[in-house]
Amino acid sequence: MKYSSQMVAKPYFIFALVLLAGEILFGLTMSIQYIYGDFLFPAIPFNVLRMVHVNLLIVLLLFGFMGATYYLIPEEAERELWSPLLAKITFWIFLVAGVATILGYLLVPYAELAQLTMNELWPTMGREFLEQPTITKVGIVVVVLSYLLNVTMTVIKGRKTTISIILLTGLFGLAFFFLFAFYVPDNLVMDKFFWWFVVHLWVEATWELILGALLAFVLVRLTGVDREHIDKWLYLIIAMTLIAGLAGTGHHFFFIGAPGYWLWIGSIASAAEPIPFFLMILFAYNMIKNRRIQDDNKMALIWAKGTAVVGFLGAGVWGFMHTLAPVNYYTHGTQLTAAHGHLSFFGAYVMIVFTMVSYAMPILRGRPHGNNAKAQKVELASFWLMVIGMIGLTLALTVAGVMQIEMQRIPDAANAMTFMDTQATLTAVYVVRSLFGVMVFAGLLTYFASFFVKHEKVAA
Amino acid sequence: MSERITKDMAKNIYFGGGIFAILVFAGLTFDSVKQIPELSHAENITESVVLGKKIWENNNCVGCHTLLGEGAYYAPELGNVFQRLGSSDEASFKSYMQGWMASQPLNIPDRRKMPQFHLAPEQVDNLADFLIWTSKVNTQEWPPNIQG
Numbered sequence: 001m002k003y004s005s006q007m008v009a010k011p012y013f014i015f016a017l018v019l020l021a022g023e024i025l026f027g028l029t030m031s032i033q034y035i036y037g038d039f040l041f042p043a044i045p046f047n048v049l050r051m052v053h054v055n056l057l058i059v060l061l062l063f064g065f066m067g068a069t070y071y072l073i074p075e076e077a078e079r080e081l082w083s084p085l086l087a088k089i090t091f092w093i094f095l096v097a098g099v100a101t102i103l104g105y106l107l108v109p110y111a112e113l114a115q116l117t118m119n120e121l122w123p124t125m126g127r128e129f130l131e132q133p134t135i136t137k138v139g140i141v142v143v144v145l146s147y148l149l150n151v152t153m154t155v156i157k158g159r160k161t162t163i164s165i166i167l168l169t170g171l172f173g174l175a176f177f178f179l180f181a182f183y184v185p186d187n188l189v190m191d192k193f194f195w196w197f198v199v200h201l202w203v204e205a206t207w208e209l210i211l212g213a214l215l216a217f218v219l220v221r222l223t224g225v226d227r228e229h230i231d232k233w234l235y236l237i238i239a240m241t242l243i244a245g246l247a248g249t250g251h252h253f254f255f256i257g258a259p260g261y262w263l264w265i266g267s268i269a270s271a272a273e274p275i276p277f278f279l280m281i282l283f284a285y286n287m288i289k290n291r292r293i294q295d296d297n298k299m300a301l302i303w304a305k306g307t308a309v310v311g312f313l314g315a316g317v318w319g320f321m322h323t324l325a326p327v328n329y330y331t332h333g334t335q336l337t338a339a340h341g342h343l344s345f346f347g348a349y350v351m352i353v354f355t356m357v358s359y360a361m362p363i364l365r366g367r368p369h370g371n372n373a374k375a376q377k378v379e380l381a382s383f384w385l386m387v388i389g390m391i392g393l394t395l396a397l398t399v400a401g402v403m404q405i406e407m408q409r410i411p412d413a414a415n416a417m418t419f420m421d422t423q424a425t426l427t428a429v430y431v432v433r434s435l436f437g438v439m440v441f442a443g444l445l446t447y448f449a450s451f452f453v454k455h456e457k458v459a460a
Numbered sequence: 461m462s463e464r465i466t467k468d469m470a471k472n473i474y475f476g477g478g479i480f481a482i483l484v485f486a487g488l489t490f491d492s493v494k495q496i497p498e499l500s501h502a503e504n505i506t507e508s509v510v511l512g513k514k515i516w517e518n519n520n521c522v523g524c525h526t527l528l529g530e531g532a533y534y535a536p537e538l539g540n541v542f543q544r545l546g547s548s549d550e551a552s553f554k555s556y557m558q559g560w561m562a563s564q565p566l567n568i569p570d571r572r573k574m575p576q577f578h579l580a581p582e583q584v585d586n587l588a589d590f591l592i593w594t595s596k597v598n599t600q601e602w603p604p605n606i607q608g
Contacts, residue, residue, distance in 0.1 A: 037570050037572040038569060041565070042565065042573070045524075045573065046535075046573075047520045047524045048523070110519060111518045123517065126522065128530065128531055186510045187496065188594055190496055192528065228467050232465060233470075238478075246484070246485040247484055249485065254602070255599045255600055259492055259495045259499065263600065329604060330604060332603075333529030409603070410604070412605060413607075416605045419608060423572070
């Protein structure tokens with residue numbers, strides 16, 4: 001570790017991993033309700049489980065990005081963080097706000113939570129992924145602004161690199177587009193249209209800039225390849241991200257009441273959305289091929305490669321599968337959407353957080369050469385358990401989606417099965433999905449175990 | 461490919477392409493916002509429809525159902541429930557909704573359960589009005605059939 005203020009990243013990483021464990025547990029519980037509708041009902045209805053599952057994901061990724069930034073920025077700027085104290089304070093504010101919100105979801109009915117938090121003053125609740133009470137949303141804005149201030153000041157006062165500028169661009173974009181969460185018009189179509197300005201422009205635009213910058217940072221450190229070369233790749237990746245991803249928002253506008261030209265524009269632009277993810281694979285493998293140093297932290301490199309590959313599978317392949325309007329006409333809002341959502345969030349975003357944690361954590365724990373071989377072996381097992389588990393559950397959901405489309409969507413009105421009848425035929429597939437979910441959770445526990453593998457003191 | 465492109469060229473592609481993409485997207489957004497009132501029949505958004513949307517949000521209905529294909533995939537699509545279960549007749553849809561909301565959760569073992577939301581009859585009417593309005597949005601002929 002070059003700068004002592006990088007240490008503030010540690011609690012962010014640890015808490016992100018704790019939230020990930022919670023996220024998976026809630027996911028597993030939901031998957032059981034898919035099989036036994038009475039499981040935990042009415043104590044925790046499905047909508048509450050889902051809200052917690054998805055909100056934990058968003059918050060854990062934000063914690064992960066923040067930890068990653070606080071680790072990376074001092075090294076890139078070649079100076080201490082502008083205010084380590086502010087970073088510590090925002091950690092605790094974010095933690096308390098996050099935990100209070102999750103408890104709110106679990107302890108009172110949602111309508112009561114809306115009342116308690118005076119949602120009627122500025123109603124923003126009850127929309128997918130943006131279920132947080134308005135006061136929590138304000139809290140998120142405050143936390144993100146103080147984080148941006150801290151990072152921006154550090155960059156301004158220090159060395160400016162392509163990586164840090166692109167990371168900052170992504171973070172400012174993240175902050176800007178979140179503001180659309182406060183716009184809830186009475187017209188449902190307008191509401192849905194601008195809701196995507198948060199959701200799509202986060203995950204398929206600004207977050208990809210963050211992802212690219214984090215991946216580039218780890219590759220610079222682990223391969224020692226010339227920055228000139230890495231920066232060039234990074235620019236190409238994010239150029240394609242914006243060119244395809246912005247107009248690509250149109251693939252969400254097909255059937256929600258927006259103009260018909262989105263069928264064409266959304267299809268064409270989003271057909272190009274796999275390109276930046278494919279470039280990330282070429283980027284990672286190219287840098288590794290041309291590497292000038294051999295870092296002992298082999299796992300960090302494996303996670304980096306994994307992020308590129310699984311990100312491409314989930315976002316690129318599974319996204320492309322149903323992004324063309326004539327296909328999406330049948331797949332829109334089926335289990336196929338869920339399949340894509342799971343593998344893309346895991347591959348691109350959860351895995352980049354793992355990459356950063358696996359790269360930075362050993363250093364933060366005083367192991368500049370990475371964890372010992374035994375710990376890395378355990379971590380490698382956790383990598384495969386989680387990756388295979390996620391791909392397995394994605395395949396199961398894909399099968400469920402295809403069957404659902406065959407029974408419910410493709411036949412004409414006289415022969416189509418109802419939604420509930422269709423779902424009843426899919427129980428076996430949902431059991432398989434749950435089993436792969438258990439595998440993912442076992443993988444995460446194995447990952448935790450790798451932290452506790454004994455380390456012999458080696459003379460430095 | 462990578463050998464012929466320099467860092468400066470890549471940077472220019474990023475800035476040029478990025479600005480172009482932002483302008484195109486902003487322009488199309490502007491046009492969509494102009495067209496949406498007509499496509500959604502905004503003139504039919506009554507006070508009851510607005511109240512119904514609030515009830516939809518305050519009870520997190522989207523946490524199980526989809527509406528125009530968006531939401532969770534645990535419970536049926538409701539964008540066309542007016543046609544599917546109300547036979548496109550407002551009076552019969554409203555009376556169906558009153559009965560349906562009052563009888564939740566259904567006592568069928570291991571069927572997916574819908575909670576009891578304790579809505580007043582006029583709130584159920586608001587919700588019905590919201591769903592009726594939604595069912596008339598121009599969705600480019602989606603869904604493929606009545607089952608949603």
